[in-house]
Amino acid sequence: MEKLSKVTILNLEAENAKLRQKVRKLKEEKTDRYREYKILIGRLTKYIGELESIIRNREKKVVLPRKVVEAIEYLRAEGIHDFCIFQKSVDIQGYRTSRFCAKRKALGDYCRNEKWEGVQKLMATLVNGYIVEETREDRLENKLKTMLEAELPLPSEHNLHIAKLIVDIVKNVYAANRE
Known part of the structure; x- marks a missing residue:
């Protein structure tokens, strides 16, 4: 080695x-x-x-009509707690009898329907949250916006504005034809 x-x-x-x-x-x-x-x-x-x-x-989450969602948000913004919203909505002398606030009345009417489904939905909504139900106008607006985005090279917010204008025109024409 x-x-x-x-x-x-x-x-x-x-x-x-x-x-x-x-x-x-x-x-x-x-x-x-x-x-x-x-x-x-x-x-x-x-x-x-x-x-x-x-x-x-x-x-x-519960799907609710826009007027009910607006009523809940309005009452919460006023500082009313969910329990009070529920209590006044189901009470016979509660929101349903409100003559001065259309939002309160709408919520009371929704909860006091004949099958009491509104009460069950309101309970679930206050616990789990909600999704706003799309109206016919919303669906039309979304379809128009999608079509406009495919056809026009404009920013999305412009297409949404145009879609809203078209929906308003259609609603006005429809309302005029109903009179």
């Missing part, structure tokens, strides 16, 4: 030390990456849970 010179041995030991340092750094980087990976997995799991919750709650 050939003897290695002292210089060669010193060079090999220096290189060995450098390689050990690189291995240590790589291990540290691996540990850091693993820690970051665990943090990201935790965040993703949390976000997935939140999305699932949003989806579940969206499915529980």
Whole structure:
């Protein structure tokens, strides 16, 4: 076996030390990456849970006519708590008898229909939230907006404005023909 010179041995030991340092750094980087990976997995799991919750709650939301939604929002803006909104909406002497506020009366009438479906929907709405029911005008407006966006190179808000104008014209013509 050939003897290695002292210089060669010193060079090999220096290189060995450098390689050990690189291995240590790589291990540290691996540990850091693993820690970051665990943090990201935790965040993703949390976000997935939140999305699932949003989806579940969206499915529980009640579809309500616009006038009922406007009444609920109006009353909440006045500082009236949900329990009071519910109580006055179902009470015989409550919102249904209101002569001075059309929104309160609309909510009372909605809740006091003959099958009491409105009361059940109002309870679910106050707990789970609501989705505004699309009216015929809303559906027409959305269809017109979509058509205009396909045909006209205008910003979306301009197409929406044009669609609203067309819906208003159609409503006015329809109302004039009914008279």
